[in-house]
Amino acid sequence: MKKVMLVFGTRPEAIKMCPLVKEFQKRSEEFKTIVCVTGQHREMLDQVLQIFDVRPNYDLNIMKQGQDLTDVTARVLIGLRSIFKECHPDVILVHGDTTTSVAGALAAFYAQIPVGHVEAGLRTHNIYSPWPEEMNRQITGRIATYNFSPTPLSEKNLLEEKAHGNIYVTGNTVIDALRMVVDKLKTDAFLAEEQNKVLAAAGYNVTRLNNGKKLVLITGHRRENFGDGFIQMVTAMKDLSEKYPEVDFVYPMHLNPNVRKPIHEVFGEDLACPNFFFIEPLQYLEFVYLMSKATIVLTDSGGIQEEAPGLGKPVLVMRDTTERPEALASGTVHLVGTDYDRIMFEVSILLDDVAAYEKMSKAVNPYGDGQACRRIADVLAEKETDRYEVK
Numbered sequence: 113m114k115k116v117m118l119v120f121g122t123r124p125e126a127i128k129m130c131p132l133v134k135e136f137q138k139r140s141e142e143f144k145t146i147v148c149v150t151g152q153h154r155e156m157l158d159q160v161l162q163i164f165d166v167r168p169n170y171d172l173n174i175m176k177q178g179q180d181l182t183d184v185t186a187r188v189l190i191g192l193r194s195i196f197k198e199c200h201p202d203v204i205l206v207h208g209d210t211t212t213s214v215a216g217a218l219a220a221f222y223a224q225i226p227v228g229h230v231e232a233g234l235r236t237h238n239i240y241s242p243w244p245e246e247m248n249r250q251i252t253g254r255i256a257t258y259n260f261s262p263t264p265l266s267e268k269n270l271l272e273e274k275a276h277g278n279i280y281v282t283g284n285t286v287i288d289a290l291r292m293v294v295d296k297l298k299t300d301a302f303l304a305e306e307q308n309k310v311l312a313a314a315g316y317n318v319t320r321l322n323n324g325k326k327l328v329l330i331t332g333h334r335r336e337n338f339g340d341g342f343i344q345m346v347t348a349m350k351d352l353s354e355k356y357p358e359v360d361f362v363y364p365m366h367l368n369p370n371v372r373k374p375i376h377e378v379f380g381e382d383l384a385c386p387n388f389f390f391i392e393p394l395q396y397l398e399f400v401y402l403m404s405k406a407t408i409v410l411t412d413s414g415g416i417q418e419e420a421p422g423l424g425k426p427v428l429v430m431r432d433t434t435e436r437p438e439a440l441a442s443g444t445v446h447l448v449g450t451d452y453d454r455i456m457f458e459v460s461i462l463l464d465d466v467a468a469y470e471k472m473s474k475a476v477n478p479y480g481d482g483q484a485c486r487r488i489a490d491v492l493a494e495k496e497t498d499r500y501e502v503k
Contacts, residue, residue, distance in 0.1 A: 121150030121212035233266030283480030341450035
């Protein structure tokens with residue numbers, strides 16, 4: 113039996129790793145599954161663990177007030193060192209581009225434990241955009257023995273870099289997670305009604321969307337956008353809400369003060385706007401439910417570029433670069449950066465032009481078929497597995 117330790121610490125990682133935890137646990141004759149969380153996102157991480165009913169074996173609980181990336185890296189390295197000595201895993205799995213991921217991979221390398229990189233090979237080739245995520249990905253990819261690439265393009269990136277590890281094209285585990293949650297919402301009417309109540313308590317009543325009313329769902333939290341770029345983004349959002357008073361705009365605000373401060377500067381301290389709703393951060397279940405109700409998603413997030421197209425939602429990305437160019441090529445995503453005029457133009461086109469909207473909403477999502485977790489487990493069980501191909 114192979115000991116597999118999954119290490120993750122943020123909400124996005126948890127969303128994409130929890131379905132993988134469940135897959136390994138389901139195959140208990142082949143794997144002993146060990147879950148270690150770092151707590152890099154404390155409250156939001158715990159919410160996702162609860163949704164997927166995942167109970168960590170170890171919790172580093174690294175979060176401290178005022179810490180920076182160096183603090184996070186050091187705490188993960190030191191914390192994992194003692195855990196590895198205690199449980200002696202055969203392989204460590206990390207995900208994507210976070211500080212937890214790169215520090216987890218480095219800790220495993222120091223202990224000479226093989227690393228599997230889930231969602232490997234995404235690249236912008238600009239080490240400062242997104243920062244620090246792009247370099248985190250590159251470092252983790254150099255360490256990994258197993259590179260689980262979501263698409264053939266991410267495989268190509270690794271081949272061009274001459275990555276030393278083996279590469280497997282699996283699709284993205286986020287689609288596995290999305291399907292699990294959507295199926296749960298579709299088959300449980302009580303659960304769906306509960307989401308309405310949670311959203312109403314958070315500050316938005318979904319019944320406003322009756323009779324064909326449109327919703328623009330917004331998220332924004334990237335470090336590289338802080339400052340003038342974020343002010344431009346928020347100003348565009350405010351002006352769009354005034355241009356389209358019949359459309360609802362909903363923004364679950366990240367807890368980071370660098371996000372909340374410019375919002376208050378642009379909208380005022382009371383955030384008063386009749387069709388703009390600033391609500392508290394949502395759990396994954398509520399967010400997927402709200403995303404399924406949206407007309408357009410305006411975001412600087414990475415994972416939402418994969419999730420929203422799976423629900424047929426056009427995505428406008430408020431970043432200058434993306435490590436997910438497959439979505440650009442397929443037409444499910446457009447880059448708008450933090451430029452005020454570009455954001456105003458692109459959102460307006462999708463709200464006003466039915467043909468433009470249909471073209472984006474019906475484009476094929478290139479990120480997975482819901483079988484990524486099975487393929488990853490097959491590889492580590494040393495079984496033959498199929499390759500994910502974009503149709």
